[in-house]
Amino acid sequence: MTDAPELLPLGPDGLLVRFADQLSEPANRAALAFRAGLEDIGNPGIAETASSLASVLVKFRPDVLARKALEDELGSMLAERDWLEAPLPAGRRLWRVPVALGGAHGPDLEAAADAAGIAPEAAVEDISAARLRILALGFSPGQPYLGFLPEHWDIPRQVDVTQEVPRGAVVVAVRQVIPFANAAPTGWRQVGRTAFRCNDPGHDPSIPLRPGDEMEFLPVEGRTLDRLLEDASPHGGAERFEIP
Amino acid sequence: MTTGLVVERIGPAASVQDLGRPGWLKAGLSRGGAADRSAFIEGLALLDLPLGTAGIEMAELGGRFRFEAPMRFALTGAMMRATLDGERRDVGASHFAAGGAVLDVGAAGSGVYAYLQVAGGIVTPVVSGGRGFHGIGGLGRLLRAGDVVPVAPDPAPDTPLTRLERPSGTGPVRLMPGPQTGLFSPDMLKAFEDAVFVRNPRANRQGVRLDHQGARFSTRAQLNHVSDFIAEGDVQMTGDGTPYVLLADCQTMGGYPRIGTVLPTDLPSVAQARAGEELRFRFVTVDEAEAAWQGDNELLASLKLARIPQSRDPRDVTDLLTYDLIGRPPEDVAGH
Numbered sequence: 001m002t003d004a005p006e007l008l009p010l011g012p013d014g015l016l017v018r019f020a021d022q023l024s025e026p027a028n029r030a031a032l033a034f035r036a037g038l039e040d041i042g043n044p045g046i047a048e049t050a051s052s053l054a055s056v057l058v059k060f061r062p063d064v065l066a067r068k069a070l071e072d073e074l075g076s077m078l079a080e081r082d083w084l085e086a087p088l089p090a091g092r093r094l095w096r097v098p099v100a101l102g103g104a105h106g107p108d109l110e111a112a113a114d115a116a117g118i119a120p121e122a123a124v125e126d127i128s129a130a131r132l133r134i135l136a137l138g139f140s141p142g143q144p145y146l147g148f149l150p151e152h153w154d155i156p157r158q159v160d161v162t163q164e165v166p167r168g169a170v171v172v173a174v175r176q177v178i179p180f181a182n183a184a185p186t187g188w189r190q191v192g193r194t195a196f197r198c199n200d201p202g203h204d205p206s207i208p209l210r211p212g213d214e215m216e217f218l219p220v221e222g223r224t225l226d227r228l229l230e231d232a233s234p235h236g237g238a239e240r241f242e243i244p
Numbered sequence: 245m246t247t248g249l250v251v252e253r254i255g256p257a258a259s260v261q262d263l264g265r266p267g268w269l270k271a272g273l274s275r276g277g278a279a280d281r282s283a284f285i286e287g288l289a290l291l292d293l294p295l296g297t298a299g300i301e302m303a304e305l306g307g308r309f310r311f312e313a314p315m316r317f318a319l320t321g322a323m324m325r326a327t328l329d330g331e332r333r334d335v336g337a338s339h340f341a342a343g344g345a346v347l348d349v350g351a352a353g354s355g356v357y358a359y360l361q362v363a364g365g366i367v368t369p370v371v372s373g374g375r376g377f378h379g380i381g382g383l384g385r386l387l388r389a390g391d392v393v394p395v396a397p398d399p400a401p402d403t404p405l406t407r408l409e410r411p412s413g414t415g416p417v418r419l420m421p422g423p424q425t426g427l428f429s430p431d432m433l434k435a436f437e438d439a440v441f442v443r444n445p446r447a448n449r450q451g452v453r454l455d456h457q458g459a460r461f462s463t464r465a466q467l468n469h470v471s472d473f474i475a476e477g478d479v480q481m482t483g484d485g486t487p488y489v490l491l492a493d494c495q496t497m498g499g500y501p502r503i504g505t506v507l508p509t510d511l512p513s514v515a516q517a518r519a520g521e522e523l524r525f526r527f528v529t530v531d532e533a534e535a536a537w538q539g540d541n542e543l544l545a546s547l548k549l550a551r552i553p554q555s556r557d558p559r560d561v562t563d564l565l566t567y568d569l570i571g572r573p574p575e576d577v578a579g580h
Binding site for chain 1: 270421537
């Protein structure tokens with residue numbers, strides 16, 4: 001892990017502020033807080049910002065703001081405080097999302113539990129008890145990377161890619177959980193399924209989640225999930241709470 | 245009142261496109277939009293359209309379109325042979341179609357992506373801030389035969405027609421270093437610049453795969469780097485060291501190392517390379533990349549200045565009656 005945040009070019013109109021080159025909770029918190037701080041400044045030369053697992057992307061307008069000037073501004077902002085110690089930004093929400101774990105909806109639950117060195121029942125307990133944070137949205141639009149499960153969940157991706165998991169598949173690897181936005185191939189293990197739609201062009205906003213939001217999984221019976229999938233109810237029966 | 249552009253025949257990968265949906269990276273959606281932004285903006289310039297206007301993107305194969313109302317239109321991008329009611333029409337120029345006229349666009353003779361812009365602009369519903377099809381974003385869909393694309397009326401059908409001279413520079417594709425360039429050894433970077441790549445048949449709006457003879461491009465150490473942001477134009481090395489150049493509909497994040505980022509001004513030449521065509525790359529510094537950067541507004545303004553009036557010999561003009569030669573609105577004579 002590098003000690004200082006790095007400023008790196010990403011395209012002629014992009015700058016990446018990288019807090020760590022490995023997955024880490026403080027680096028994710030730093031990325032969320034730093035992006036929130038940048039948005040507050042509202043520099044007209046900045047076109048858009050986004051945070052990933054451990055970095056912030058700043059897209060700028062080279063005709064308005066020179067890279068050097070932006071680097072200076074970001075550099076002094078980085079020096080203002082220890083961003084790795086920053087609290088989480090305000091305005092976050094908690095999503096409580098029904099999920100069916102194991103059985104037909106979670107074909108890899110046992111294999112995943114085995115890889116984590118625990119019994120399937122303990123795996124269900126871990127996943128239902130975890131309060132997970134949306135570390136980043138990406139891969140597919142609106143799709144969250146959720147972290148972190150307890151350390152024994154630092155399990156690798158599968159060697160063989162599963163050709164396709166359905167939309168709503170809940171997959172795990174490397175202490176993270178992802179509810180899939182769309183059917184896709186994956187090397188992660190499918191432990192469950194949710195009716196939550198990460199990206200629903202029929203709704204406004206089409207992408208309900210924001211990085212920094214939190215998520216808890218509420219275990220339900222397979223039958224209950226079948227019904228939620230059938231009803232196509234908004235957010236798949238999930239409840240949303242403001243985090244004070 | 246909207247009119248229609250009737251899609252009578254269409255290739256399998258054609259879609260409505262605009263210049264994309266900026267501002268959604270935070271939600272995991274890449275900008276998307278026209279695969280060849282320069283060619284798309286050429287079409288806007290030819291018809292005096294603003295940057296937000298949508299047009300039709302055709303990939304490799306063209307299509308047949310019927311104009312329900314009189315309309316100026318422009319063809320840009322890949323060299324597709326086009327006829328309007330049987331008369332040849334050039335790519336890189338604006339033209340006038342009478343109501344009921346049929347535009348037949350053939351397969352591309354060179355290039356991949358061609359654009360059909362209409363002077364009224366396409367007015368399909370705006371979804372998440374744009375009209376374009378975005379495959380992995382699940383937004384919009386590909387065009388199908390039988391579609392009637394809604395189009396606003398031509399605001400100024402009497403405007404003189406223009407054309408643009410197309411630049412023909414074909415040097416190596418320029419790329420700038422990115423966050424992971426340092427993971428590749430100097431020898432590997434040199435080998436990348438020396439290699440002659442051939443575009444693989446596998447290509448779409450997400451990216452194009454490149455083949456070459458010689459060693460694979462792997463990073464110095466196979467570190468388990470955390471997934472991070474991807475930029476349009478990034479040259480990504482998959483697990484087995486095969487390069488992919490990422491285009492408009494790319495993912496926003498990924499874990500594969502990227503050797504550099506193709507400059508936006510040079511990316512159209514990658515998007516327009518046909519399967520089997522050769523491509524070479526050359527690194528430039530970040531400063532050089534920044535100097536070469538051009539905003540869409542600036543490009544549109546410069547293209548408008550570069551327009552040349554179309555002088556056509558009246559004896560070659562079979563649709564002469566549809567021109568406003570005596571002050572009558574063209575509608576009166578359309579359809580003869």
